[in-house]
Amino acid sequence: MSGTGGACADVVVVGAGAAGLACAADLLAAGLSVRLLEADDTVGGRMRTDRIGGFTLDRGFQVFNTAYPQVKRRLDLKALRLRPFTPGVLAHTSDGPRRFGDPTRRPRHGGPLPAEGASVRDTVALGLLSARDMLAPVSWLRGRPDATTATALAEAGLSAGLVETFLRPFLSGVFLEDDLETSARFFHLVWRTMLRGTPCLPADGIGAVPAQLAARLPDGVLRTGARVAALTPDGVALAEGGGLSARTVVVATGQSAAARLLPGLRVPPGRTVTTLYHAVARSPLAEPTLVVDARRRFLNSCVLTELHPGYADDGRALVSTSVLGSPGPDATAAVEAALGEAYGADVADWEAVHRVTVRDALPAMPPPLALSRTSRFGPGRYVCGDHRATGSLQGALASGARAAREVLADLRAAPDAPAAAPPQP
Numbered sequence: 001m002s003g004t005g006g007a008c009a010d011v012v013v014v015g016a017g018a019a020g021l022a023c024a025a026d027l028l029a030a031g032l033s034v035r036l037l038e039a040d041d042t043v044g045g046r047m048r049t050d051r052i053g054g055f056t057l058d059r060g061f062q063v064f065n066t067a068y069p070q071v072k073r074r075l076d077l078k079a080l081r082l083r084p085f086t087p088g089v090l091a092h093t094s095d096g097p098r099r100f101g102d103p104t105r106r107p108r109h110g111g112p113l114p115a116e117g118a119s120v121r122d123t124v125a126l127g128l129l130s131a132r133d134m135l136a137p138v139s140w141l142r143g144r145p146d147a148t149t150a151t152a153l154a155e156a157g158l159s160a161g162l163v164e165t166f167l168r169p170f171l172s173g174v175f176l177e178d179d180l181e182t183s184a185r186f187f188h189l190v191w192r193t194m195l196r197g198t199p200c201l202p203a204d205g206i207g208a209v210p211a212q213l214a215a216r217l218p219d220g221v222l223r224t225g226a227r228v229a230a231l232t233p234d235g236v237a238l239a240e241g242g243g244l245s246a247r248t249v250v251v252a253t254g255q256s257a258a259a260r261l262l263p264g265l266r267v268p269p270g271r272t273v274t275t276l277y278h279a280v281a282r283s284p285l286a287e288p289t290l291v292v293d294a295r296r297r298f299l300n301s302c303v304l305t306e307l308h309p310g311y312a313d314d315g316r317a318l319v320s321t322s323v324l325g326s327p328g329p330d331a332t333a334a335v336e337a338a339l340g341e342a343y344g345a346d347v348a349d350w351e352a353v354h355r356v357t358v359r360d361a362l363p364a365m366p367p368p369l370a371l372s373r374t375s376r377f378g379p380g381r382y383v384c385g386d387h388r389a390t391g392s393l394q395g396a397l398a399s400g401a402r403a404a405r406e407v408l409a410d411l412r413a414a415p416d417a418p419a420a421a422p423p424q425p
């Protein structure tokens with residue numbers, strides 16, 4: 001192979017986030033030789049956890065849900081030592097805190113049904129929406145015409161009051177945008193997952209999820225610290241020099257890097273989020289509950305040590321708070337003031353221990369949203385990741401699985417040639 005040299009594999013997968021890990025695992029299970037190249041020093045991509053100063057700090061707050069089909073299929077949940085959040089959320093409003101319960105769980109688990117102070121009309125409307133999302137087949141949800149989530153909530157008969165107090169503050173933390181312009185198809189799938197599953201976090205942080213997938217790979221498959229600079233006619237070239245030969249390359253890098261490696265690939269814009277971590281002498285809320293702000297000065301906040309006391313070595317409480325975008329120092333002070341109101345706490349002695357901004361944390365998902373898109377980009381070239389499905393762990397894993405299926409189908413159809421596929425930007 002010209003210019004790149006090195007070992008040869010049936011398939012090179014570029015990027016060891018959830019999508020690349022799932023794709024590599026499925027190709028290996030089918031008997032192919034696979035090399036998985038990761039630019040970073042470890043796997044996980046957007047699902048990484050750092051241990052800094054005795055704190056367990058995810059690179060951006062995220063929630064693990066047990067109801068994702070790909071999660072059930074691939075992960076040993078017991079080994080993750082999951083602890084659940086309280087179902088529902090606590091909304092900080094101008095009238096004080098108000099609980100928003102999970103309409104399918106008993107009050108002692110989920111608070112009022114569905115919300116403190118909700119009208120009968122809202123209670124019925126949300127109950128109907130929830131029952132349908134929980135019970136209808138996914139194919140039905142997929143097949144319906146798409147619209148924005150704002151439109152879908154209005155069409156479901158939910159009042160502006162309920163939307164502004166609970167649903168917009170909560171969903172903006174899920175979509176990482178607060179106009180509710182995200183696809184209603186995605187909203188219904190997320191709502192279904194939340195109703196059917198349990199939101200929780202692993203004892204070692206969200207990074208334990210990809211770490212478990214990586215631990216199952218045979219020796220010699222994964223190479224970290226290997227940044228792919230370009231795709232070549234017969235494989236990939238590495239930024240450090242040299243490269244790998246492969247008949248087939250799957251780009252599983254996340255949307256921006258994928259667009260660089262595959263010129264002509266269309267990718268959606270990304271959403272940016274910042275998570276602030278504070279260490280506090282005493283927990284400001286003695287329960288593992290997501291707090292949202294109806295005035296939307298922050299997206300969500302929670303006391304992580306109420307789930308896992310081990311997230312802070314020194315016995316203090318660790319509070320995670322996320323905000324849209326990348327706020328400057330002035331905005332951070334305003335967020336801290338809002339936290340003081342929301343928790344009813346004096347934040348003067350809260351220690352800011354860490355802050356992380358994630359660009360392209362999620363792909364934008366405006367309607368109409370195709371919940372799954374082909375990985376075929378061109379002959380011998382495939383692309384997967386959450387930007388080809390939905391911005392979620394489920395979307396990333398499912399996209400990786402789809403890429404593996406399409407690679408295998410093409411190799412079986414033309415075993416001696418690079419898989420021929422029409423370009424699909």
Ligand SMILES: Cc1cc2nc3c(=O)[nH]c(=O)nc-3n(C[C@H](O)[C@H](O)[C@H](O)COP(=O)(O)OP(=O)(O)OC[C@H]3O[C@@H](n4cnc5c(N)ncnc54)[C@H](O)[C@@H]3O)c2cc1C
Binds near residue numbers: 020039045046254390
């Ligand atoms: C702050 C935040 C909150 C989230 N909250 C949730 C949530 O609550 N629930 C949920 O389900 N999902 C959530 N998500 C989304 C979920 O984490 C992602 O959808 C998923 O991790 C994406 O996986 P991926 O494999 O598609 O991409 P990535 O995780 O981005 O993986 C791409 C990998 O490719 C590597 N790479 C890039 N360029 C190169 C190159 N040139 N050569 C080699 N390797 C390269 C990267 O280093 C990375 O490891 C959240 C994400 C963030 C960031």
